[in-house]
Amino acid sequence: MKAWQKQGIGLENLKLVEVETPKPGPNQILIQVKAVSLNFRDKSIMDGDYLPDLMSKPFIPVSDAVGIVVSVGSEVTQFKVGDRVVSHLYTKWVDGAPSEDYAPTAVGGPNDGGLAEYMLLEEYAAVMAPANLTDEEASTLPIAALTVWFSLVEYGKIKAGDTVLVLGTGGVSVYATQIASALGARVIVTTSSDAKGERVKELGAKEVINYVKTPDWEKEVLKLTNGKGAEHILEVVGGDSINRSIEALALQGHIYIVGFLKSMMAEVNLFALLAKQARIQGIYVGHRKAFDEMNKAFNELNIHPVIDTVYSFDEAIQAYEHLGRGAFGKIVIKVSE
Template sequence: MKAWQFNGFGLENLKKVELPTPTPGPKEILVRVKAVSLNYRDKAIVDGIYLPELMKPPFVPVADASGEVVSVGAEVTKFKEGDRVTSHMFTEWVDGKPSLTLGASALGGPNNGGLAEYMILKEDTTVKTPDNMTDEEASTLPIAALTVWMSLVEFGKIKAGETVLVQGTGGVSVYAIQIASALGARVIATSSSNEKLERVKTLGATDVINYKETPAWEKEVLKLTNGEGVNHILEVVGGEGVNQSIEALTPQGNIYVIGFLNGLESKVNLFALLAKQAKIHGINVGHRRAFDDMSRAFEQLQIKPVIDTVYSFDQAIEAYEHLYRGAFGKIVIKVAD
């Protein structure tokens, strides 16, 4: 089969190769990959900042993939040949608390992922592709959408009428706007682009803030909420910006730390944290049971993924370069028709 293989840190080490088509084990399925989507995690792996001690090249990158089952192992009962399925990054996390060795089970590094014509998935942690989505659309669900669902629904128990702050317009952030608004929340979105802020209004954002024009955006958030602050914050920036998020929070509100665009470390103002009685959750995607719940909800709520650009399989490097520049929504690579 044709595949892209990660042979070492740096984008120059992502090479197109030919590999043997894998054979499924007793509880595994072989999937003909139709589409994959890129996440910030994929960039962080290339840059050598995402669990570099676990990444042992060579491997096929990209965790998020959708396709069609072409063969099943002898003990598989959940899926059959011809079923449309979508991957789940953590192949050992079905429900409940994660194990401390969760990272070792991940697709797209250290285990082979979906940037290939075929991939192996485990029966227990694979999800049925929603009937109302194309393969390109479904490939955007496993990390970006599930991370938001795990934050707002599983941890946050979000209620209609609550307020959510969303940072930026990448894949996770766009899904946060869509999910929060669909569940009846008020959404405040931030970006450095007025054009993108106009676009997020069409997805459900009710208030927008340009953080370049308003660097003290947390004060603007307090103004917009009559001094009360927001109930939920999707923290994708990280670094010292966490302190601005604490200031923008309502007492006993939730901050979901998802990304680290501005750095892996932060000096937190502990007095502000205590005063707000803030709840800070570290979010690392989610389990398969939540993925199943989310997929059913997406069909009922008619949430459609926002895709910035679809690249061909041969354009994988260009897709990664687009990821480095940033996107509005998701970047997808079409592997097969």
């Protein structure tokens, strides 16, 4: 089969190769990949920033994939040939707390991912794709959507009327706007672009703060909420942004650390954190049970992912480059018809 393989650090070391099509073991399924989507994690892996020691050997990248089951192992009971499934990032995190060694179980690094014509998955590392989504849409679910769902629903117990502050308009942030709005929350979004601001309003955002025109966006959040602040904040920036998020937070509110676009390191104002009684939660996507629950909700709420651009399989490097420039919504690579 044809596959893209990470053979070193940098996009120049992402190579299109021919490899053996894998065969499923007793508890595995083989899918014909239809589409994959890219996340910041994929870029960080290629750049050598994301767990470089773990990602040192050659592998097929990209964790988020949708495909049709074409072969099943002898002991598989949950899926049959012809089922349309989506990959789950952490293959052994099914429910509850993860095991201490769950990071090395991830697909798309260090284990082979979906940027290939076929993909091998453990039976418990797949979920049924929502029937209301196209292949391209379903491919965007495993990291970006589940990260938001796990933050707001699993940890945050979000309820209608809560205020959610979403930083930026990347893939996770756009999903946060859609999901929080669908669940009845008031959504405030920060962006550097008035045009993107109009687009998130179409997705349900009630207010938009242009942080170029209003650099003190945390003060603007307090103003918009009559001094109360936001009960939930999706923090994707990293660095000193955490202190601004604490200032914009409601008392005993939740900050979900889901990314580090600016910096992995932060110097935190502990007094402000204590005064707000802030609940700061690191989010590393979520477990398979939550993924199943989210997919059912996507069907019921009829949420459709926002896709910026769909690239062909041969255009994988261009897709990564586009991700690096920034996008509104998700970057998708169509692998097969």
